[in-house]
Amino acid sequence: MYIYNTLKKNKELLVPINLNKLKIYVCGSTVYDYCHIGHGRNMFIFYFFYKYLKHRGYILKYIRNITDIDKKIIKKSIKTNENTKNLTQRIINSIHKDEKKLGLLAPDCEPKVSDYKNIIIYYINKLLKNDFAYIKKGNVFFKIKTHKLYGMLSNQTIKNLNFFLSKKFSRYKKYKLDFSLWKKSQYKFGWASPWSVGFPGWHIECSVLSKIYLGNKFDIHGGGLDLIFPHHENEKAQSELLFCKPHVNLWVHSGHLNVNNKKMSKSLHNTILVRYIIIKYNNEVINFFFLITHYRKSINFTIDQLDIVLNLLNHILYKIICITPKRQKYNNVFYNQIILALENDFNTVKAISILFNLLYKTKKAFKLGKIKKSQSLCFELIRLGKILGILKSLKKFKPQILFNINKVGSLILKRNIYKKETNFLQSDKLRISLTVFDILIQDTIKRTFWLNR
RNA sequence: GGCUGGAUGGCAGAAUGGUUAUGCAGCGGAUUGCAAAUCCGUUAAAAUCGGUUCAAUUCCGAUUCCAGCCUCCA
DSSP: OEEEETTTTEEEEOOOSBTTEEEEEEOOOBSSSOOBHHHHHHHHHHHHHHHHHHHTTOEEEEEEOBBOOOHHHHHHHHHHTOOHHHHHHHHHHHHHHHHHHTTOOOOSBOOBGGGGHHHHHHHHHHHHHTTSEEEETTEEEEOGGGOTTTTTTTTOOHHHHHHHTTSOOOTTOSSTTOEEEEEEOSSSOOBOOSSOSEEEOHHHHHHHHHHHHHOSOEEEEEEEGGGIIIIIHHHHHHHHHHTOSSOEEEEEEEOOEEETTEEOOGGGTOOOBHHHHHHHSOHHHHHHHHHTSOTTSOEEOOHHHHHHHHHHHHHHHHHHHHHOOOOOSOOHHHHHHHHHHHHBTOOHHHHHHHHHHHHHHHHHHHHTTOHHHHHHHHHHHHHHHHHHTOSOOGGGGSOOSSSOHHHHHHHHHHHHHHHHTTOHHHHHHHHHHHHTTTEEEEEOSSOEEEEEO
16 A cells, blocks of 8 residues: 655555554544535545555554634634534534535544643643743743754745744744744633643644554544645644654645635635535535545536536446346456555545446446346446445435435326327426426336436 | 645546546437437547657656645645
8 A cells, every 4th residue: 555645755655553553643623613525525535545444454543633722713602602612512513414424434533622631731841841842921832943854744944934934923932933832812711721821732732632542653644735834844843852753654635625726715715515515415426526536636626527426426326226236256356456546545536437447347248138247247336336435325316305205106107107108298297397306217118217316 | 935736638537658547528320209318439638848768648857827835724
């Protein structure tokens, strides 16, 4: 298995620290607003890795933190007059709901920062004791210069960073690139600490939580591309001075989801929420949409693309329904090809193209009257689809109870009687009436199929 | 200003130092009460300029353009 390592800027062979065990840490959300489809992609990508690696026989421990204390959360709670605990819990619940609707499982553990405040304070103290940090007016700052390799991950030199940051930085900092470990609260709300009533800095929480759950060193650290600098760079500096050097084997970053070629983000006000998009497109459509672009690349989100993907899935499922999959014996030719593709830095795009080759072979066998062969290939199609997270359940493609299923059946029967009587006027009327409910009718020689559009 | 990616047919999007993926759309045909779907066949590509090489879309360099990061971000 080869995975691209942001630190080395190269694909690297995955060598677990401990035999066949893998420890994965992914930076989660700051919980002050609903998940958009960009977050959805991120969750999908790391869940996909998790699921695939598990399939390959690794025993995994997958942790994703929840930042439930932050300036933004406080600001929002003041604005909406909702206490922070209610607000964060409400958002956490909504994220879990969205995740489930996307067909993803939550990580093994999702620690909340607020549950670990004492340990965070303990480690900030440790940094202070070792002279890696200093106190100024109730704030604690990390001394960036104590970490010799600072900037390695994002490939920045201190000199260049300095140049750009020359205008804006806190007047309390001794050196302008130093960053906060503890911030004194400007609000009434905050946690008690030896330095002030305040909050931990953003970066220290990930250093501490990963240490608690995964130990001094772990295999994979993931997150969105936008976290490389400063978040991961700073986290790396702290963890390496506190725990282990290096503390992470592979740094993995997922690409963004764009709208009109601009990053989808709350600050740009161009978000499309998971909870809305999932009403119209089921999770397999959205998963398929994610799979057709490599995880490190950005995707430009359009409804047209979702529609294309929806039609593709319908097309595959239509075939599966026609052929009726039956397991004969495993044919590992296509399976091996898909594994080969995925072992190369999760090349899902290639894997999908292999799936289409298989579909083509299946159709061809069916057409040539090799029914047994086509059924076996069809079974293979479903088996491989499952690895990718699609074609999981044929049921899902039946109408989402917008319309009574039995009623659809009886209307189709009625229509077929009209057709036999060559009363096309009536039969077309019925077809049109079903289109209103997004139900598409397809006549074949054998029988009439219908799909939920 | 620095850093990181990227530019592939009409669109989406991989791999690859020689054979040019895959999907959608298009085009031609078959099938059909009409649709839709399906089936068979098929066109079409490498931002620009150099270099290396027998051979470059692929490697190297320069230029142009796009996106991201350097404030909060997944």
